[in-house]
Each structure stands twice: as C-alpha cells, then as structure tokens.
Amino acid sequence: MSSHPAAHRSSAPSTLPPLTSGPHTRRLGLVALVATFGGLLFGYDTGVINGALSPMSAELGLTAFTEGVVTSSLVFAAALGAMGGGRLSDGWGRRRTIILLAVLFFVGTLTVVFTPNFAVLVIGRVLLGLAVGGASTVVPVFLAELAPYEIRGSVAGRNELAIVVGQLAAFVVNAIIGNVYGHIEGVWRIMFAICALPAIALFFGMLRMPESPRWLVEKGRHEDALSVLRTVRSEDRARAELADVEHVAKEELESHQIGWRAIFSNRNLLRILLIGIGLGVAQQLTGINSIMYYGQTVLKESGFSESGALIANIAPGVIAVVGGVIGLSLMDRLDRRRTFITGLSLTTVCHVLIGVASMALPADSPARPFVILFLVVAFVGSMQTFLNIAVWVYLSEVFPLHMRGIGTGVSIFMLWVVNGFLSLYFPSLVQATGITGTFFLFAAVGALALLFVITQVPETRGRTLEALEEDVTTGAIYVVTRK
Template sequence: MSSGTSHDHASTLPPLTAGPHRKRLGFVALIATFGGLLFGYDTGVINGALIPMSEELGLSSFTEGIATSSLIFAAAVGAMLGGRLSDGWGRRKTIILLAVLFFVGTVVVVVTPGLWVLVAGRILLGLAVGGASTVVPVFLAELAPYEIRGSLAGRNELMIVTGQLVAFVVNAIIGNLFGHIDGVWRIMFAICAIPAIALFIGMLRVPESPRWLVDKGRHGEALAVLKTVRSAERAEAEIGDLEQVVAVEDSRQQLGWRAVFSNKNLVKILLIGIGIGVAQQLTGINSIMYFGQTVLIESGFDRSAALIANVAPGVIAVIGAFIALAMMDRVDRRKTFIIGLTLTTTCHLLIGLASMLLPDGNPMRPWVILFLVVAFVGSMQTFLNVAVWVYLSEIFPLHMRGFGMGVAVFVLWVTNGFLSLYFLSLVDAVGINGTFFLFAIVGALALAFVWRFVPETRGRTLEALEEDVTTGAIYLR
C-alpha cells in the first residue's frame, strides 16, 4: 500500500527497471536487515545458553526469568526511543548506534561475573533489539519503491526468524561439541559480535533514507540517494512525489495522546492495535523461542537431544515466514488472524493433553510434544507473526501513526517481558499441561476479540483506511 500522493501518481511514475541500481537497493536492504538478524539471534540465543548459564551463576527459575526478560523490557523502551531518535537524528546514524549497542551489550554479557552485570548487558542488548524493531522496517519502507515495499520491508521479519534459527543451530553445535567446557554459554553469546560488526561496517557504506532527507529540507541529497537505487528518470519523478507528500504531512499536525483520546474512533483503533499485539504475545510464541530447550527437557528429551530438537521450531519459523510473505497480499488480514489463532489454540490444547495423557518415561511423549510445538510455531509464523506487524503498520491514520505504533509495540514488548519473567515459574507451579491449557484459554479469548472487533484493511489505500478509521465507518463494513 502506498500513501496518497505516490498512489495518485503511481500510473505516471516511470516503471521499475533492472540495472545496477536494483542490485544496490538489494545490498542496502541486506545490510539494514542485519539489524533484524541481531534481533533474532539475541532473543533466541538464551534458549540454549540458559541452562549452563544458570548452573554457573547459580540462578533460580525466577532469576532465570529476570535474566531473560530484562532484554525484553529494555526492548519496549528501545522501541519507543529508537523511533524518536531516528526522526531527529536520521535512520542511518541511529542504526549505526544500534550496532555499537549490540556489540557493547554482547561484550558485557560474555565477561559477566554474576547476575547483575549479566542483566546490565541484557538491558543494553534489549535497547538495541527494541530500536532495531522500529527503525529498520521504517528505513526499508522509506527506501523501497511502492511496488515492492511489502516484500522489501517484510524481509526484516524473515531475518529475525533466521537469526533465531542461527542461534538454535549454533547453540546445538557448541553445546554438543563443547558442552563439557565451563562457560560454554559465553561462547554462544560471543558469536553475536560478528553480525554486530558487519552491521556497523555495512551501514557506513549505506545512504540515509531519502524520505527523511526531504523531511529535513535536504532535497539535493535525497535526489542523489534516490539515483543510486532507482533509474535516473524514476528518481526525478519520485523526488517530486516525496516533496508533495512531505508538504501534505507538514500541513497536518502530528497528534499526541490528548488529541487521540478526544476522538472515540481513534481510541478504538488504538485499543484494537494494542489488543492485536497482546494477543500475538499471549499465544506464548516467545516462551517457546526463549525456553524451548527447557520445555523439551520437561517433555522427556535429555539435554543434548533437546538442543538439537530445538532447531526444528527454528526451521519451521523460517519456512512459515516465506509462506506468510507470499500470502500477505492475497488473503484477508481478518481471515489470516482467525485461522492462525484457531490453529495455535488447538496446538496448545493438544500439547496440554499430550503431557497429561502420556506419562513421564513414555518413549512417545517427547516426540509427540516436539511435533506439536513445531506445528504451533509453524501456525504462528505463517498466519500471525508477519500479519500482525503488517496490520500494525497500516491501521493508524498518518497523523497518529508514530504515536499509535509506538504505544502498540511498547505494550506488545511489555506483555512479552512479563511472560518471559514468569513462564518458568508457571511451568514449575502447574507443569507443562497446566501452562498450555492456560494458553489455550487465552487463545480462545483472543479469537473472540478478533472475530468481534478487528476490522479488515487489505486491498485499500492508506488514505481510504484513514478516512474510515477517523469517522468510524471502518467498523460498519
């Protein structure tokens, strides 16, 4: 979907052509999505590192929760700060700063003598992860031609799950080859320094967002950047469009929370955005991504087998992301959410039943639970993860988009943080079956919420959506 002016001019813009500029655009996108790769690796690495780390540092279930969730709560703050910083300072400079944060956070975690230095390092990594979760997609969307914006911006989600998969594979290799070495978990974390350095060096060779440059009145620089990633005639035509879009936006005041809360339709769309983000997190997807090894050990795998088995959900997540990207512009958002929540809730029920009906020691138990966990992650990634991020980027009217997206993503991260903090304590208290039955109940409530309140957005321009959201007409369709 494109914003109004470029949509109106879409037919008059020269078509996209092949050539060195297309390769250059691909290179820039690849470098920027290293931010997504780091996001994935840093959130996934704890999965295999947690048990040896806990043994060395003497952590309980609750302090394991603190070590894991400190990154997530910091990411909530990073998501808010990153967007603000990149508006004032530039997308490119902000991503370079995030690369430095990723590196410094990694070093602090690797050399930590105890829990609290570890938490400090995880907080630095969390600020970087949160910043990357908002700034990288914006940078990609602003650099992409409108025809391929969805697939270019969607590459970031693909890189996030690829980063998680890389973390699971690296953990399995290091854990099984060097598991006897004290501090093996430090090696798992240290690997993260490599993409951080690549992101830093790569971003030094990447241009600033032309959209941001025009916004700051630097039109000559913006045209020079566009000419590196478009044909010359397309760049000239697009710069005119950009100048018009920015002029229109300047004439519309950005809405803060007071203005939003004075229009009940804007309040409603904000609550729907928050609800979708919370529903996505309360499926428990990230509990599997962070604590998958622990869940698999609980279900009956031994430690090294659990590390290897853990790679399967990572593989299915990447496959699901590819399918989701292909499906994004063909299937209604509501239908996607309803299918996804139905499947994930069914998987939760079946995991709970399997762990109840197959007693400890039954040779089938670990394999049945692994199969169901893989089915759950596949359903989640194919129908919910990518769709939720796309939906959040399109439902808010332009003049409250920064505020709306910031609030929804902040609440999403905080929900994720509380779940990470208490998940292991919950498994200790009520077992795998109790935990997954709880997820199933929450999933059924989320399904009812989507069915009743969530409006459709696919196949419409952002301006038409904006009009309908502001007047409330979107709820009557």
C-alpha cells in the same frame, strides 16, 4: 468477514507509474539485506539464552528466579528500546538510529561475554534489550518507508525472517558448541560472543545506506528525498512518489497536529493506536516466545533428556525459518486480515492439541515427547507462516507519517512488556499448572485474540502509505462491508 469497498481499494495506487526492474531493484535489495542484520541480531540475542542458560546458571550460581531475571531483563529493556527507538528515529532519522543500535548490540555483547557476576550480566542483557527493542521498531519502519507499496509486505517482512534465521542460528550454534565444548567452563560466553560479528556488519553496512525518503520529506529535505528515491525507483516513479509524500506532509503541516497532540485530538488516530497495541499483545499471548526462550524446558518437561532437548529444540527453529519463507511469499498475495485470522485459528488449535496430548499420554510413554515436539513444531510453523511476519509488517505500515515512530514504538513497547511478563513467569506457570494447564490457557487467550481481529482490525494491503494515512486519519479505513 470484512473487507473494504472495492472502489475504495483501487483509488489510491492508480496515479503512480508501474514498478519496473533495473539497477534500482538491486539497490533496494541491498538496503533491505543490510538493514535486516538488525533483525538477525534481534533473533540471535533473544534465542541464545535458550541453550546458554543451563551452563550460565551452573557457573554463576543462578536460582530459578534469577534465571527468569536474566531472561526477562532483555525483554523489559526491549520494551523501553522500542519506545525510545521510535521517538529517536522520528527526530534523528531512521538510518542514524540503526547505526547507534549496532553500537549498542556490540557493547552489550562484550558486557555479557566478559561478565564476572550476575549484576554485570543483567546490565549487559539490558543493553542488548535496548538494542533489540530499538531494532524491532526502527528497522521495519525504515524498510516500509523505502519499499514500493506493491511489494511493501515482502520487503518489510524480511526483517522478521531475519529474526527467525537469527534464532535458528542461535539454536544450532548452542547445540554444536554445547555438545562439542560442553565440558569447557564458560562455554556459554562463546555462544554469546558470536553475535558481535553481525553487529559489526550492521554498523559498517548502514554507513553506506540511504536515509528514509519519507523522513527526509517530513524534515523539509525534498531534494535529498528525491535523490534517495532515484536510487531505489525508476525516474518517473521516484518523482510521482515524492509528489504524493509531499502532498501528505504539507497537509500534516497545515493542520498543526502531529505526534501525541494529533492522536488525542482525533479518535480515528487513537483507535488505530489501540488496534496496533492489541495486535502486538495478541501476537505475544500466543506464547510463541515462551517456546523460543524456554523450548528446552518444555521439551524436558515432555520427556526428553537434557541433551536430547537441546537437539530437538532445533526443530522449532528450522520450521520457524521455513514458515518465515512461506509467510514472506504470501505477504503480497494474501490480505493482512485473512492472514491474521488463519494464523490465530491454527495456533489456538495447536494449543488445545498440546494440552490434550500432555494430559492423555502418560509421563512414561515413549511417544509423549515426540508427539508434543511435533505439535510444538506445528504451532511454531503456523505462527511464523501467518502471524509473525504479518504483524510486524502491519505495525510498520498502518500509522500516519507524523505518528509512525510513536505509534510503532508504543505498540511494540506493549508487545515487549507482555513478552517480558511471559518470559519472567513462564517457568513458574509450567511448574504450577504443567504443560496441560499452560497451553489450555494460551488457547483461551487465542480465541479472544481471534474475536478482536475479526471485529476490529482493518485491511492495509495494496495501498500506498500516503493513501493509508488519509484513510486512517479520516476514519475511512474503518468503513467495511459485511458479507
């Protein structure tokens, strides 16, 4: 395994005064809580389709292909939202962009709830997708730029925890509404309507939140940046951090290399962008979102009845939240690389075991659905504890300030594109190769992803964003020692 030279690891943080607690700590907690409503919406809007698809198809007369279109339209739109959201937040500000996303979430929800037909439904899903993609890029960056480096992992990681809480909320709401009001026509519209509430909370909450101090410095608004830092740090720490950010911003300005121009003229920046893309793609190729979108389909295929699958589907949602809480507590203790390697090893083993179980247990075996459910839960737990939070945090912290919106946006754009193709073709894949072939395929890809992480991904934990920026730009971050 690789790690940074010890001397390199300790050099950057020592100049900053230590973290202290006080009213500023509570203020940071409040900012994180409000911003992560974006993650909650992300989770609910991607998870609600899991239980709403059946009654929606029955009412609107959807085919297997148009079901795939309804599900994947949100995901492909999220790819565009991720790219556009990153660029917009660089120019317009992180806070303003999140407020705009709250409006998009609300409008998209109303469009889906009141849709008269398939075409308008897809438009509503596209609007929700743009909002989900934008939130997936901007919220983690906003949190990473506001958080002290010592706790950046657990602060930025709260967004991913909010995503799985949103998905679990969608599964629980679907199960309750589906079983209590399932006889009512248009029951799926009620399932979707509920996510208008967090959209309203995000809009009004963000009106009272500060802008990212790092973005303010980049725009030359140094006094505003100091005012913001004073609300979330002690006085001496706020001034010291501002000096660090100003120093790096000045160097960027003098080099006249920012954004795309800088990326293509510096191979170290191009390399970190490719690593970001690779990590996002690897996370999606575990098939995690196939379970989150089509969990009910997989469980029915393994032997559960329709209503049994709807209830059993809550189990992966619960373990995702439990895993998220554990993962969040590990973010400031375990190195990112070690977390990725552990996660990919466990998910690949789970894929192999799901494939073996579905092959070895006959279709009429009463144990089959429960064994597969247990293994799916183990997979989701491994994914959430070691991979999901870590990947989102890594993408929010690894890019230099001048390319953070672009870098995060492009990486998450590619993540969503892969997610989109998987969500579009997953039902066909299960139909063609069964659970066995599908999960063996995921296992093979997982082994390749593990090789990629071991050989290519550098460490970022325990460093300030400014120290990371310097090491990424000069290539020092890639200097590793082999043990």
